[in-house]
Amino acid sequence: MPYTVEFAASALREFKALERSVQRRIASHIDQLAVDPFPRGSKKLQGANDQYRIRIGVYRVIYRVESKRVTVVFLKIGHRREVYRQ
Numbered sequence: 435m436p437y438t439v440e441f442a443a444s445a446l447r448e449f450k451a452l453e454r455s456v457q458r459r460i461a462s463h464i465d466q467l468a469v470d471p472f473p474r475g476s477k478k479l480q481g482a483n484d485q486y487r488i489r490i491g492v493y494r495v496i497y498r499v500e501s502k503r504v505t506v507v508f509l510k511i512g513h514r515r516e517v518y519r520q
Contacts, residue, residue: 436468438505445496445508452511456493460511463490471499471506485509494518 441449449457466473467488479485479496487496494517496510510517 435504437471437499438503439464439468440505440507442507442509445511448511449508452493460490460493460495463488463495464508467495467497467506471497489514 449460452460472486473488476486476488479487485496485498487494492514493512494510494514495508496517498507498509499505500507
């Protein structure tokens with residue numbers, strides 16, 4: 435059963451600010467996360483409750499999986515040097 439995909443408002447803004455080619459690459463990974471939210475290569479973030487990240491080249495996608503709602507919520511999308519900053 436595929437998961438529902440939701441974006442935090444800030445993550446959607448970050449996604450739309452990226453170049454089209456990068457958006458397409460990230461969108462294909464987002465589609466895969468809807469089927470399997472814990473793919474090989476995903477890592478749980480230290481010090482963050484139930485937050486995971488996947489690497490897509492130099493870009494990172496930070497997300498949370500809500501099992502009860504069967505939803506993947508994308509929190510941050512961006513370049514690796516900026517995405518971990520608060």
